[in-house]
Amino acid sequence: MQRTEALINLVEVIAIRKLVKDYGNLRAVDGIDLSIQKGEVYAFLGPNGAGKTTTVEILEGLRPRTSGEVEVLGLDPWKDNKKLIRQLGVIPQDFKFFDKITPKEAVAFYAGLFGKRADADAILKKVRLEDKASDRYETLSGGQKQKMGLALALVNEPAVLFLDEPTTGLDPQARRSIWEVIRSLRSEGRTVFLTTHYLEEAQLLADRVAIINHGKIVATGSPEDIIREHGRSEVLSLQAPPKLADYLRSKLDLPVRAEDHTVDVELNSNEDVLRVLTLVQQSGIPWTGVSTRQDTLEDVFIRLVGKTTESGDVGPTALGGSK
Amino acid sequence: MSPRRVYLNLGVFAKGYLRSRVGLFFALVFPVILILLFGAIFSNSSTTSVDVYVQNLDHNSPLSLQFLEALNSTKVVHLHFVSPSVGNLSKWLAANDQSDGLVIPAGFAAGYFNKTPVNLTVITNPQDATTSGIVYGAVDGVANYFNLQRANGTVILNVQQLSPPTLGGQSFQYIDYLVPGLIGFSVLTSPMFSMVNISSEYKKEKLFRQLSLTPLTKSEWLSSTIIWYIILTLVSTVIMVAVGQGAFGAKVTLSPLMLPFLVLGPILFTSLGLLAGSISKDPETAAVIGNIITFPMMFLSGTFFPVSLFPPWLVTVAHVLPLFYVIDGLNAAMLYGNVGTALFDMAVVGILALILFIASVRVFQWREN
Numbered sequence: 175m176q177r178t179e180a181l182i183n184l185v186e187v188i189a190i191r192k193l194v195k196d197y198g199n200l201r202a203v204d205g206i207d208l209s210i211q212k213g214e215v216y217a218f219l220g221p222n223g224a225g226k227t228t229t230v231e232i233l234e235g236l237r238p239r240t241s242g243e244v245e246v247l248g249l250d251p252w253k254d255n256k257k258l259i260r261q262l263g264v265i266p267q268d269f270k271f272f273d274k275i276t277p278k279e280a281v282a283f284y285a286g287l288f289g290k291r292a293d294a295d296a297i298l299k300k301v302r303l304e305d306k307a308s309d310r311y312e313t314l315s316g317g318q319k320q321k322m323g324l325a326l327a328l329v330n331e332p333a334v335l336f337l338d339e340p341t342t343g344l345d346p347q348a349r350r351s352i353w354e355v356i357r358s359l360r361s362e363g364r365t366v367f368l369t370t371h372y373l374e375e376a377q378l379l380a381d382r383v384a385i386i387n388h389g390k391i392v393a394t395g396s397p398e399d400i401i402r403e404h405g406r407s408e409v410l411s412l413q414a415p416p417k418l419a420d421y422l423r424s425k426l427d428l429p430v431r432a433e434d435h436t437v438d439v440e441l442n443s444n445e446d447v448l449r450v451l452t453l454v455q456q457s458g459i460p461w462t463g464v465s466t467r468q469d470t471l472e473d474v475f476i477r478l479v480g481k482t483t484e485s486g487d488v489g490p491t492a493l494g495g496s497k
Numbered sequence: 498m499s500p501r502r503v504y505l506n507l508g509v510f511a512k513g514y515l516r517s518r519v520g521l522f523f524a525l526v527f528p529v530i531l532i533l534l535f536g537a538i539f540s541n542s543s544t545t546s547v548d549v550y551v552q553n554l555d556h557n558s559p560l561s562l563q564f565l566e567a568l569n570s571t572k573v574v575h576l577h578f579v580s581p582s583v584g585n586l587s588k589w590l591a592a593n594d595q596s597d598g599l600v601i602p603a604g605f606a607a608g609y610f611n612k613t614p615v616n617l618t619v620i621t622n623p624q625d626a627t628t629s630g631i632v633y634g635a636v637d638g639v640a641n642y643f644n645l646q647r648a649n650g651t652v653i654l655n656v657q658q659l660s661p662p663t664l665g666g667q668s669f670q671y672i673d674y675l676v677p678g679l680i681g682f683s684v685l686t687s688p689m690f691s692m693v694n695i696s697s698e699y700k701k702e703k704l705f706r707q708l709s710l711t712p713l714t715k716s717e718w719l720s721s722t723i724i725w726y727i728i729l730t731l732v733s734t735v736i737m738v739a740v741g742q743g744a745f746g747a748k749v750t751l752s753p754l755m756l757p758f759l760v761l762g763p764i765l766f767t768s769l770g771l772l773a774g775s776i777s778k779d780p781e782t783a784a785v786i787g788n789i790i791t792f793p794m795m796f797l798s799g800t801f802f803p804v805s806l807f808p809p810w811l812v813t814v815a816h817v818l819p820l821f822y823v824i825d826g827l828n829a830a831m832l833y834g835n836v837g838t839a840l841f842d843m844a845v846v847g848i849l850a851l852i853l854f855i856a857s858v859r860v861f862q863w864r865e866n
Contacts, residue, residue: 236706236864255864256712264710270702274516275509286505287711310516 185212187334187365188233193242195228195389202228204389205242210382212333215356215366217380219373221479225389226369227267230338233367234264247333260288263332267339267369269323273312277303277322280311281329288330300358301325302351317348324355334365341375353379373472383471387479397471404478405469410450412437414461421457422450441466498720502713507721514691514725524687524729528679529740535801536672536745547631547805549574550598552586560606564654567639568599574635587620594809596622597632609643609653617656628805630833676741676749677831678800681824683733684762685794688726692770693787695722696861697780705863715863719771719854726763734759754830754839761846762823768853769819775861794820799828822846 188210195203203225210216220226231237232244235251235258244251249258271280278294285292298304301321306314314322320340327335337356341349349372356379359366370376376383377397384394393400412418419432422439426449429440439450447466454461514520549568555561569576579598583589586598598620608615619636621629633656640654647653699705708718734755741747773790777783797811798804798820804812815821826842829835 234710236709256714259710260712262710266703266707266710268703270704270707272509272513272704274513279509279512283505283509284711287502287713289501289712 186210187212187247188216188367189243189245190229190233191243193229193232193244194240195225195232195237196240201389203232203239206386206389206391208384208391208394210365210367212365213360213363214381215360215368215379217376217383218367218369218386219371219376219383219475220386224386224479226386227338229386230336230367230369234262234336235259260330261333263327263330263335265320265323265327265335265337265340267342269320271311271319271322271326274310276308276310277314277325278307280322281325284326284329290330292329297325297328300328301355315348317344317351320344320348320352324352328359332364334367335359336367338369339371340368341370341372349375373475374470377471385475385478392478393474401469401471401474404474406473407440407442408466408468410439410441410447411465411467412439412454412461413463414454414459418454418457418459418461421459422453425453426450498714498717499712502717503721503724506713506718507724510722510725511728514729520687520691523690524683525733525736528683528733528737531679531682532672532675532737532740533744535675536741536747546573546575547597547628548577548595549632550577550579550586550590550593550595551601552579552581552583552589552598553601554581554603555601555605556603558606560609561601564601564605564639564643567642568635571635571638573631586618590620596620596805597628599632599636609647612647612653615654617654619656628803629838630828630835631805670745670748672741672745672747673749673832674799674803674828675801676737676747677827678802678824680730680734680737680755680759680827681762681798681820682795682800683737684730684759684823685766685791685798685820687729687733688723688763688767689770689773689787689791691726692722692767693774693777693783694780696771696774697777697783700774700862701780705861709863715861716858718863719767719858719861723764723767726767727760730759730763749831750834752830752834754834754836755827757843758823758826758830758846761843761850765819765823765846765850765853768850768857771857771861772853775857794818797821799824819846819849822849 186209188208190206190208192205192207193203194201194205206225206229218226218229228237232239233246233251235255238252246258247261251258275283277298281292281294281297285294295304295307298307301324303318303321303325306318311319311322324337324340327337340356341352344352353375356366356368360381368376368380380397382395383397383400385392385400393404395403413435414437415435416432416437419430419437422428422430422437426439428442428446428450431438439446441447441450451464514524551565553561553565565576568574574597579586579589586600590596590598600618600620602616602618605615605617607613617636617640619633621632637656640656643654705715709715735751738747738749738751741749769790770787773786774783777786793814797807797815798818799815800820804815804821804825807815822842822845826839826846829838829842
């Protein structure tokens with residue numbers, strides 16, 4: 175939060191106003207507005223087919239838009255593409271490269287194309303790929319390939335990075351090392367536009383989040399703000415039979431739900447905890463466990479879009495770390 | 498266009514190619530295997546025989562018959578006789594779907610014995626350098642022999658060609674045609690098969706999109722790719738000529754006239770391969786389209802056998818195939834030194850290369866619309 179507040183009044187590097195993209199009769203992006211400031215890590219979330227990748231590709235200059243205004247670093251991504259890409263770093267979804275080329279050769283190739291004097295070893299060390307610098311792309315693991323993509327995205331020292339699902343399919347260790355790179359990019363003042371279907375990743379890394387569904391933005395703000403605005407109150411969960419829920423409903427004016435031998439009570443205040451536990455004790459109904467929890471970004475996401483992000487996969491359990 | 502970026506992409510493309518043994522095998526080793534294989538099979542075979550239609554206007558004088566017998570004994574031509582009553586031989590050949598003829602003029606014997614110049618007219622197809630060379634070479638060779646006999650080399654029998662090649666006078670073995678043919682094969686197959694595969698695979702794997710996120714342009718990418726295939730073609734040509742000459746004594750020469758074909762050919766077929774890959778929805782369809790384009794061209798353009806041996810209708814088919822003009826031009830440059838034919842073929846290949854280069858740059862997508 176402190177960081178988000180510090181961003182106020184900083185330079186707007188990505189501006190989208192009333193962006194529309196149609197594919198024939200299908201409206202993939204339906205009049206969205208976004209404003210992203212310099213130095214932000216901005217997570218763009220949405221289920222499959224929501225319009226995420228189309229939006230990102232329009233911002234990268236890979237696709238023309240149907241209507242609306244789009245500016246990245248003050249440039250039109252489609253018309254000023256060649257000027258803009260010199261300031262962008264991009265990892266496309268499912269990054270691929272030439273099979274027979276090594277990461278070190280690839281970095282040198284990109285550096286040459288961008289006219290930069292890049293220290294290939296230093297860049298590969300930054301993404302923790304120095305041990306595989308001379309191995310061909312075809313022999314790298316999925317995580318190592320993504321790291322190579324990240325290394326290439328860093329070659330031209332970009333002001334803005336578009337990372338389209340950079341950790342999809344990676345093991346926890348590889349995912350964490352990419353998170354570290356994203357954090358270091360933020361500390362260097364670079365702007366990161368991140369799409370991910372790991373909601374806890376977005377919650378951990380992003381200063382601000384936008385959730386898109388059916389081509390429209392349904393929520394935007396810091397993860398905390400979105401949870402506060404769209405999430406439910408704190409919930410007290412008891413491992414107990416459904417009849418406890420009936421008993422509590424008769425005694426309390428708080429929402430009570432029962433599901434799969436779990437009874438959830440939404441709390442309005444800390445005092446409610448004591449009231450509920452006292453009533454549970456008085457009921458004489460046996461219970462085996464108690465805990466409290468608050469909605470996560472994932473809970474809010476599911477509530478807002480009505481489904482999970484990727485075939486029921488809502489990402490790994492929280493892996494810790496800090497922004 | 499930035500030469501530096503072209504050079505950088507050429508480096509990466511070449512590394513990828515050289516590290517893929519399959520590509521290298523088909524570009525450099527496979528044509529050599531074909532030369533060794535076909536050369537070994539046909540090295541003891543007779544020279545190629547071409548049908549020649551003779552109109553003897555000298556009333557079958559003994560000398561004219563002697564001349565034709567000598568011509569027949571070269572075994573590079575197979576003579577058929579046409580009656581003087583049919584009139585103009587050129588028209589008769591055209592009407593009968595034939596291309597090669599010889600007119601023995603009236604007064605042939607008298608002129609020869611009086612040592613007054615006599616013009617022998619050879620009629621050939623200007624677009625078929627192979628046949629032209631054989632027919633002209635055979636008639637000219639026999640005429641020289643007769644001149645030597647009668648006038649110690651002073652020209653009495655003068656061979657005129659209606660579509661004359663500059664030089665000739667040699668009879669050629671199968672291997673002589675095979676070397677230019679297989680150079681043409683290499684000019685076709687390496688860029689075509691690779692580009693069909695690369696363009697469809699790059700599209701599927703979104704590698705073009707990846708490259709479009711760098712300052713590299715699609716013209717730079719295509720140019721560096723073409724340069725690579727030109728280099729590969731030049732190396733492959735030197736190897737094939739060396740093997741053809743070394744192993745089978747092929748009478749081919751490395752002429753500067755070859756160079757335009759070794760440059761324009763890869764431009765043409767790289768562009769055609771890119772075009773075929775670009776219009777295909779997936780690599781499987783691309784492979785089918787590539788094969789449909791490549792295989793007929795490979796066998797009907799004079800790669801393995803001179804087009805002059807084909808039936809007339811197949812010769813017509815060969816003339817619409819771009820590879821025919823590459824091989825015909827290489828034959829003209831490497832075997833006959835026939836500048837006129839080489840320049841004509843060069844113009845055809847150059848125009849096709851330009852059209853296909855422009856079309857492929859326009860059709861293939863760097864970014865998505």
